[in-house]
Structure formats: structure tokens, C-alpha cells
Amino acid sequence: MIDILIVEDEESISNLLKISLTQAGYTCHTTYDGETALERINQNKYDLILLDIMLPKIDGFEIMNYIKELKIPVIFITAVSNVDNKVKGLKLGAEDYITKPFDIQELLARVEVVLRRNNKTSDKIVYKNIEIDITSHTVKKDDKIVDLTKKEFDLLLLFLKNKNVALYREVIYERIWGDEFFGDTRTVDLHIQRIRKKLNLENEIKTVYKIGYRFEVLE
Amino acid sequence: MRFSFKIFIISFFLVISLLGVGGFLIINSNFNNELLIKKDSTINSNKMLTMIYYSISLNDLNEYVYEFNITDYILKQFQNISNNGEVFIGEKANLKYIDNSTFINELNDNEQASRIFKNGEQSFFQVVTKLNINDEDIYLENLVDITNIYELRSQNYKFYCLFLIIGSLISSSIIAFFSIYITSPLKKLQQTTNQIASGNFSIRNDDTLKAMKSPELVALATDFNNMTNRVEDYIKELEDYNERQENFISRFTHELKTPLTSIIGYADILRTYDIEPKKRYELANYIFKEGKRLEDLSFHLLNLIILKQDKFPFKTYNSKQLFRELTQTLAILLKKYSINLEFNIEEVNIFIEPVLLKSLLYNLVDNACKASEENNKIIISGIKNDNLYIISVQDFGKGIDEENLKKVTEPFYMVDKSRARKQGGAGLGLALCKEIATLHKSELLITSKLGVGTKISFSVEVVNDK
Numbered sequence: 144m145i146d147i148l149i150v151e152d153e154e155s156i157s158n159l160l161k162i163s164l165t166q167a168g169y170t171c172h173t174t175y176d177g178e179t180a181l182e183r184i185n186q187n188k189y190d191l192i193l194l195d196i197m198l199p200k201i202d203g204f205e206i207m208n209y210i211k212e213l214k215i216p217v218i219f220i221t222a223v224s225n226v227d228n229k230v231k232g233l234k235l236g237a238e239d240y241i242t243k244p245f246d247i248q249e250l251l252a253r254v255e256v257v258l259r260r261n262n263k264t265s266d267k268i269v270y271k272n273i274e275i276d277i278t279s280h281t282v283k284k285d286d287k288i289v290d291l292t293k294k295e296f297d298l299l300l301l302f303l304k305n306k307n308v309a310l311y312r313e314v315i316y317e318r319i320w321g322d323e324f325f326g327d328t329r330t331v332d333l334h335i336q337r338i339r340k341k342l343n344l345e346n347e348i349k350t351v352y353k354i355g356y357r358f359e360v361l362e
Numbered sequence: 363m364r365f366s367f368k369i370f371i372i373s374f375f376l377v378i379s380l381l382g383v384g385g386f387l388i389i390n391s392n393f394n395n396e397l398l399i400k401k402d403s404t405i406n407s408n409k410m411l412t413m414i415y416y417s418i419s420l421n422d423l424n425e426y427v428y429e430f431n432i433t434d435y436i437l438k439q440f441q442n443i444s445n446n447g448e449v450f451i452g453e454k455a456n457l458k459y460i461d462n463s464t465f466i467n468e469l470n471d472n473e474q475a476s477r478i479f480k481n482g483e484q485s486f487f488q489v490v491t492k493l494n495i496n497d498e499d500i501y502l503e504n505l506v507d508i509t510n511i512y513e514l515r516s517q518n519y520k521f522y523c524l525f526l527i528i529g530s531l532i533s534s535s536i537i538a539f540f541s542i543y544i545t546s547p548l549k550k551l552q553q554t555t556n557q558i559a560s561g562n563f564s565i566r567n568d569d570t571l572k573a574m575k576s577p578e579l580v581a582l583a584t585d586f587n588n589m590t591n592r593v594e595d596y597i598k599e600l601e602d603y604n605e606r607q608e609n610f611i612s613r614f615t616h617e618l619k620t621p622l623t624s625i626i627g628y629a630d631i632l633r634t635y636d637i638e639p640k641k642r643y644e645l646a647n648y649i650f651k652e653g654k655r656l657e658d659l660s661f662h663l664l665n666l667i668i669l670k671q672d673k674f675p676f677k678t679y680n681s682k683q684l685f686r687e688l689t690q691t692l693a694i695l696l697k698k699y700s701i702n703l704e705f706n707i708e709e710v711n712i713f714i715e716p717v718l719l720k721s722l723l724y725n726l727v728d729n730a731c732k733a734s735e736e737n738n739k740i741i742i743s744g745i746k747n748d749n750l751y752i753i754s755v756q757d758f759g760k761g762i763d764e765e766n767l768k769k770v771t772e773p774f775y776m777v778d779k780s781r782a783r784k785q786g787g788a789g790l791g792l793a794l795c796k797e798i799a800t801l802h803k804s805e806l807l808i809t810s811k812l813g814v815g816t817k818i819s820f821s822v823e824v825v826n827d828k
Contacts, residue, residue: 155624155648162631162645197616222616243616244623247630309636354636 145263146188147254149173150180150206151195151220156243160193160220163247164254167304177201184210190263191254194237196221196228207235216261218253220245248318268303270360273342275299284342294319295338302348302358312355331355365548369541374534381529385522393515400508401487404447405476408489408504411440412474415451415502419495447487447506458505459488466490466501484509547579551586563594606772613774617659621652628652662790666773669797674715678825681744681751682709684716688723688742695724699731706743711825712751714802719822722798725791726755726818733759733816746824754819762810771796771806 147164151157152175161171172189174180176199184192184206192210194217196203207217219232222243229240238257241250258264259277268275274283280296282289291299297319301310312328320330335356339345349357415436433451440449450458454466465475469492476489487508493500557565566587628645631637637645685707696703723742730740734757741756762770769775773793792806799806799820810816 153620153624155652156620156627158648159624159627159631163627166631166635222619223612243619244626247627305635311634311636314634351636 145169145190145258147171148180148183148187148189148192150175150177150192150198150203152176152198153195156195156220159247160250163251166308167251167254168306169254175199177203177206180206181209184213184215189215190261191215191258192217193254194219196223196232204231204235207232207237211236216257216263218257268300270303275303282342289341291338291341295334295341298334299338299342302356306358306360309351309357310355315355364545366541366545369544370534370538373537373541374530377533377537378526378530382526385526386519389515389518389522392518393511396511396514397508400506400511401476404487404489404504404506405474407440407449408474408476408491408502411436411449411451411504412491412493412502414440415500416493416495419500447504450501450503450505452501454499454501457490457501457503459486466492471499478508485512544576547576547583551583554586558590558593563590563597566590610773614663617774618656621656621659624652625649625656659790662794665794666790666797669718669794669801674718674801676713676715678711679714679716680709681707681712684712684714684719685742685744687716688720691720691724692727695728695731699734700736701731701734702737702739703727704739704741706741706745708744708746708751710744710746710751713823713825718798718801722795722820723753723755725795729791729818730755730757730759730816733757733761735759747821749824749826750821751824752819752821754817756815756817758815761812761814761816762808763812767808767810770808 145168147169149157149160149164149171151160151173154175157173157175161173164171172183172187174183178200180194180198181201192215194203194206196219198206203219203221207219210217216238217236218239218241219237220241220243221228221232232240238260239253241253255264259266266277268277272285274286276282277300280293282291282296282299298315301315301318312331316322316328316331319334335348339348347358347360349359351357415433418436437449437451448458450456457466459479459481465477469475469490471492471494474489474491476487478485478487480486485508487506489504491502493502554565625648628648632642632645632649685705689703692703695701727740727742734740738758740758742754743756744751744753746752766775771792773790775792795818796806802820802822804820804822807819808816
């Protein structure tokens with residue numbers, strides 16, 4: 144399990160981060176000011192810290208200064224988007240710097256990259272007899288390489304990152320094909336059928352009536 | 363060229379040329395005078411000689427003393443009484459000097475002529491008179507050695523040149539010293555200016571400049587300091603303004619971006635996943651609340667912009683009426699927070715913009731309510747003080763500490779951020795109030811003590827009815 148500490152004084156943002164990251168399979172802890180953040184960091188071990196800069200009591204830069212030796216990867220999250228601050232943050236040793244307003248998907252991607260870079264997660268996802276190597280873009284089933292197109296690969300990854308959640312067809316299309324969805328869902332259906340066949344996932348990838356698909360982890 | 367060097371060059375040449383020309387003129391005129399005196403006396407003695415000779419030679423005495431050489435006698439006598447050089451009487455050929463000069467040949471009878479001539483190193487003055495007595499040409503000559511006059515002049519010249527050289531050495535060193543002394547404060551001033559030009563605005567011309575005791579320079583230094591003071595003030599003002607502007611922008615972006623991030627993020631979750639209804643409500647509620655916050659922000663911001671631009675219709679208003687109307691608009695607010703409102707008001711006519719003033723008072727009371735506990739009271743007072751009507755709103759809530767007190771009227775400043783958020787504030791209320799007060803030519807005077815309460819007052823103009 145990966146533990147992420149969210150230090151953000153805006154309750155709505157903090158909650159948003161928590162929901163999204165929990166959904167993506169991380170364990171999240173939240174604090175709302177710099178002082179309690181430091182206490183928490185001293186008491187517990189975290190794999191990643193999301194740090195706001197404008198914080199009550201102790202600001203983000205000061206916290207960063209203090210926890211530099213702990214070698215915990217930090218991503219700054221802030222509304223201040225000037226270059227000086229960005230450089231200051233990165234110089235202090237932050238792994239990344241995200242400015243508000245940010246896209247949740249972008250945030251998740253960056254979190255993933257930072258975690259992988261720090262060897263907190265492996266670049267391999269294993270589900271039953273299927274092994275996915277994210278860096279080399281290969282999928283093995285029973286140790287044999289299965290040929291997947293790029294879209295099929297991305298689709299499989301999307302499902303594995305959102306286990307047990309119903310995903311809307313439109314959003315699936317948008318995530319994988321990148322365009323705004325404009326009505327044709329057959330592309331999605333076709334690709335999903337192919338993945339099911341190639342990897343024997345007929346039981347896992349369920350069609351949800353009127354909504355889309357869900358990857359169900361079978362116990 | 364450096365200023366001190368210029369002063370030196372100019373004054374040096376002025377002194378030297380004046381002394382030089384003046385000195386030589388004096389020496390020359392001295393010489394001319396002496397020469398003139400010598401010439402005159404020689405000419406006169408020649409005249410005298412002529413007269414004596416003439417009268418004697420015309421006299422019959424000649425015949426009696428034939429053997430007696432008149433000429434020799436006269437010459438002897440004359441030589442004794444006169445210092446004017448040598449004297450000669452006789453024929454032309456026997457004159458002391460008859461070189462190629464024509465002036466003797468051109469002499470008519472009874473005519474006198476004179477000349478200055480040089481013979482080797484020596485100079486002479488020669489006066490000759492021609493007489494014709496008994497058809498015989500007689501020349502009477504006076505010859506004076508004037509070499510010493512010329513020598514004196516050249517001696518004077520030499521001496522004066524020496525004097526000039528020594529004098530110029532001394533005067534040049536004195537002038538050089540003074541020109542450096544005079545320009546040294548300027549150099550200091552220049553150093554100061556240089557420092558200022560490179561951005562060090564806090565530097566001033568120190569007391570060494572004033573020690574120069576030259577009133578013009580002291581005045582210059584003082585003026586210069588004054589100028590620097592002003593410039594420094596202006597620059598500080600500009601910097602302050604810039605900083606405020608920057609603060610405003612960074613706070614504004616923060617205030618804008620936070621709700622936007624939430625709205626987009628929550629909406630994204632809602633449209634991505636099929637979520638259970640209870641959770642869905644929670645997420646939708648976030649979107650709604652953050653949307654409201656944006657709305658509030660844009661309204662306040664709009665007001666701030668309008669307040670800075672427009673002119674407003676001011677009118678005469680009765681203070682009692684104003685507060686009566688205010689009570690009506692405040693009713694819901696007071697009920698919501700369970701606050702008792704007390705008035706302490708003098709009735710007087712005031713000159714205000716009623717809509718804005720009510721909004722100002724509403725904001726102040728709203729703030730007061732938020733700071734108060736339930737069942738606390740808030741006092742609104744209006745007191746006439748000469749031409750001003752002083753209105754204040756006082757609460758007995760938790761108060762503001764000193765550090766925060768200075769900043770409360772800055773846009774987006776919130777003393778208790780999380781609490782203000784929950785109460786739906788954007789941090790623009792007091793900034794707005796300040797602008798409205800400014801429109802009424804007043805400031806917001808805020809006094810507060812932690813745990814005791816806050817009092818905010820401002821003034822409006824009283825209309826004097828006769």
C-alpha cells in the first residue's frame with residue numbers, strides 16, 4: 144500500500160484529492176495546516192506528500208526545507224504560478240510542481256510518475272496470470288507476450304487502475320482517444336471485445352447497462 | 363576636462379596675463395617718461411646755447427676781443443653749468459656725429475632738429491641747431507648719452523620676468539589648491555549622485571559637505587538631500603503600490619483558482635464514475651458551494667471596480683431615516699445570528715450616497731455578527747462633531763489581534779480563513795467598505811482588542827441647514 148499525505152488548507156480541494164487518489168488505489172491522509180503536517184510527517188512514514196504552498200502557520204516552502212533530509216518525494220500544489228516560485232520549489236528538492244486549476248487525470252499521472260521514479264511502485268502490474276509492463280508497453284499472459292494495440296493497452300491499464308468502478312463509455316472514449324466524445328460508442332465496444340478475447344477477461348470486464356463498463360475483481 | 367582643472371587654467375592665465383601686460387606697460391611708460399625728460403632738457407639746453415651764442419656773436423664785442431675765442435669760452439661755461447652731455451659749436455664737418463643721417467643736411471637756417479641714434483652698445487640723443495651768421499653756417503650741438511635709460515629698461519624687464527616666473531609658481535599652487543578645495547564638495551556630491559543612480563536611495567550628503575562653509579554649497583547639499591528624500595518617498599510609494607498590486611493579483615488568482623479546481627475536479631469525478639447517490643450528493647454539493655463562492659467573488663470584485671470608476675449621486679439624507687431603513691435590511695441577518703442591535707443616534711442631515719452607505723453599514727454589521735457569539739449585542743452610533751457625523755459599529759466579539767488589524771482592509775485578507783470560508787466570505791468585504799468610506803472622504807478607523815471586541819468608525823459630512 145502506498146501512503147500519501149495531503150497538506151492542503153482548502154477543504155474542498157483536499158477532499159477532491161483524497162477522493163481521486165483513493166479511487167486510484169492509494170491510501171490518503173489529510174492535514175489542513177503546516178504545523179500538524181510536520182507532526183504527522185515526524186510520526187508516520189509516507190511514500191509521497193502533496194504540499195500546498197500557501198498554508199496557515201507554516202508555509203509549504205518551510206515544510207519542504209524541514210523534511211528535505213527525510214527523502215520523501217514531494218509534489219507542490221499551488222495557485223501561485225509564477226516561475227520564481229516554481230524554481231524555488233524545485234530547487235528545494237520537490238519532485239514536481241502542479242498549479243491550480245489542475246486536471247485530476249494529470250495529477251494522477253504525475254503522482255504515478257513520481258512514485259515510479261522513486262521506486263515506490265513497480266512498473267509492473269500483475270493481475271492473476273496477466274502481467275503488464277508499463278515502461279516497455281508489453282502484456283504477458285502465462286508468460287507469453289500477447290499483442291495489443293496501443294489503444295487496447297491503454298484501455299486495459301485504465302480498467303486496472305479503476306477496479307470495481309463503473310466507467311462511463313463517453314469518458315472511456317475521451318481518456319483513450321483524447322477527443323471530446325461525440326456520440327459513437329461502437330469504437331469503445333469493439334476495443335473492449337477484443338481485449339476480452341485476447342486476455343480471457345470476459346468475466347472481469349462487465350457491461351453496465353446504460354452506463355459503460357466495470358472491471359470487477361473476482362475474489 | 364575636470365572642473366577644478368578648468369578653474370585652475372582660467373584663473374592662472376588671467377593672473378599671469380594681467381600681471382605681465384600691466385608690468386610691462388608700467389616699465390615702458392616709466393622709460394618713456396625718463397626719455398622725454400632727458401630729451402626736453404637737452405633740447406632746452408641746446409636752445410639756451412643757441413640763444414647765448416647768437417646774442418654774443420651779434421654783439422660788437424667781437425671786435426674787441428678778437429683774440430678771445432668766444433666759442434671756447436661759451437663751451438667751457440656751458441659745460442660747467444649743464445649736465446646734458448657734450449656740447450659743440452662749429453662747422454658742420456666738426457660735429458661729433460655726422461654719419462649718413464640726412465637730418466643735419468636738411469636743416470634750414472635757425473632751425474633745430476633732434477634724433478636718437480645708436481653707436482655700438484651705446485645710445486645717444488643728439489640735438490643740432492643751425493645758425494647763419496655773417497654768411498657762415500654755424501652748428502650748435504648737444505649730445506647726451508642715454509644708454510643708461512635703455513639699460514635700466516632692460517634691467518627692469520629682466521627683473522620683472524623673474525618676478526613673474528616666481529609669482530606664477532606661487533600663485534599657480536595657491537590657485538590649484540583652491541580650485542581643488544572648491545570643487546571637492548562637488549566631487550562628493552557627484553559620488554553621492556552616482557550612488558543614487560545605481561539605486562541606493564537611502565544615501566545622503568553628510569556633514570562634511572556642510573563643513574565647507576560655503577552657503578551656496580550648503581544650500582545645494584540641502585536641496586539635494588530634499589530631492590533625494592522626495593525621490594525615495596516616491597519610489598517607496600511605487601514599490602508599496604506594486605507590492606499591493608502583486609499581492610492583490612496573487613490572492614485573486616488563489617481565490618479564483620481554488621474554486622475552479624474544485625468545480626472541475628468534482629465534476630470530472632461525477633461524470634467519470636457511476637457513484638452511489640449519497641456520495642454523489644456530497645460531490646455535487648462541493649460544486650454548488652464553490653460555484654457560490656465564485657459568484658460572491660465576482661460580485662464583490664465588480665463592486666470594487668465600479669467604486670473606483672464611477673461618480674455617485676450624493677444627496678442630503680436624514681440620519682434617523684437612514685438607520686430606520688438599515689434596520690429593515692438587517693433584520694434577517696440579526697435573526698440568523700441571534701444578535702441584538704442597539705442604536706445611539708443623533709438626528710441630523712448628512713450628505714451621503716445612501717445605497718452605498720447602507721451597503722457599507724450592512725457589511726460592517728455582517729462582519730460584527732460573524733465575530734460575535736449568540737445573543738451578543740452590537741451598537742451602532744451616530745454622533746455629530748462639528749461638520750462631521752461620526753458613525754461607528756461596535757461589537758463585543760472575539761476581536762482582532764494587532765498584526766491582523768493592519769491588513770484587514772486589504773483585498774482577500776481573512777483573519778480566520780477556514781471560518782470565513784464556512785461563512786461564505788471572499789475576503790473582499792472590508793476592502794469594499796474602505797472604498798465606500800473613501801468616497802465619503804473618510805477612512806475606516808478600526809480599534810480592536812482580542813476577546814473584547816471591535817469598533818469600526820468613519821465619518822460623513824453634515825449638512826448645515828440655516
